[in-house]
Amino acid sequence: MKLKIIGLIAGIAVLLGGAVVYVASARTGGVTVNAVPVNTGQTLALAPANLFFRNLADGPDHGKLAAVPAGEPGGARNVGDLSCDRFAAARGTAICLRLKPDSLPPLTDMIVLDANLKEVHRETLPGTPSRARVSPSGRIVNWTLFVTGDSYAATGFSTRTGLYNLDTQRLTKSVETLPIFVDGKRYFASDVNFWGITFAADGNRFYLTMSSKGKTYLIEADHKSYHGDAIARNVECPSLSPDGRRIAYKQKVATGKWRLAVLDLATRKVTNPPDDRLLDDQPVWRDNTTLLYPLRAADGSTDIWSVGLTKPPTLLIRHATSPSLGGGQAP
Secondary structure (H helix, E strand, C coil): HHHHHHHHHHHHHHHHHHHHHHHHCCCCCCCCCCCCCEEECCCCCCCCEEEEEEEEEEECCCCCEEECCCCCCCCCEEEEEEEEEEEECCCCEEEEEEEEECCCCCCHHHHEEEECCCCCEEEECCEEEEEEEEEECEEEEEEEEEECCCCCCCCEEEEEEEEECCCEEEEEEECCCCEEEECEECCCCCCCCEEEEEECCCCCCCEEEECCCEEEEEEEECCCEEEEEEEECCCCEEEEEECCEEEEEEEECCCCEEEEEEEEEECCCCECCCCCCCCCCCCCCECCCCEEEECCCCCCCEEEEEECCCCCEEEEEECEEEEEEEECCCC
């Protein structure tokens, strides 16, 4: 009986601790046993030839930032010492979101990095990591954190999306005050949520998801004038192509289920790349015709895939997530 009581107490402790641990592990697919060639303890730096990702290979480097040559994604991965739950980079700037261990309520460190992946700024914000991006200019970083809930499939979740401008050092902890217009009229609602920002090359125009009353909208926003207009529906986690012509996104096909879709901004035509598998992430454009995205495999692991607008999908990197190209040099 005494042993049973001890076991029961231990089990309860594990369940309580799992509430926070789940948030970090749920997005990785869990630890997987595999044989991936790895060069550990590497000095990583942002470069156009590098494809970065969060390493999910089994071992002590699980969860650390890694890179492979963009032209040889199946080669040995170089793993550095930086641990991130979300990572993104562009033009000599990177952002790393890292859940603070044992923080209740959950807190996340938002870390801005230079081209050598050295820290230049840090903020501690409430919530757990969800999305991260850097504007093509490299001068604005943005993020989305779950404040309540841990999945876009959950009901009652709440997100907080913010910006940090490296030039002005201005921190916008939340874009909830962004004035939104739907069908030409100012929109007001108490349940509005924003997430998944993507910036245009000019560093001013940006797109993001707004949800309210069971609907999701693609918002086209102006950073300087600070207002946004709803231009499409059923668009989540948008990603603007390098040429600014298309938005890749999650298209809801059922409750808690999405597939990859692409919106042509000029014609408003929606097409689906030839991969109908379900995903829950913000896609990344490798170029103007190719997308990168992580997918959960049947065994629970997560891999990075590539698909063309008309070409079939290809497995790119096993046991990895949060893909990001190294970007150009700092301006």
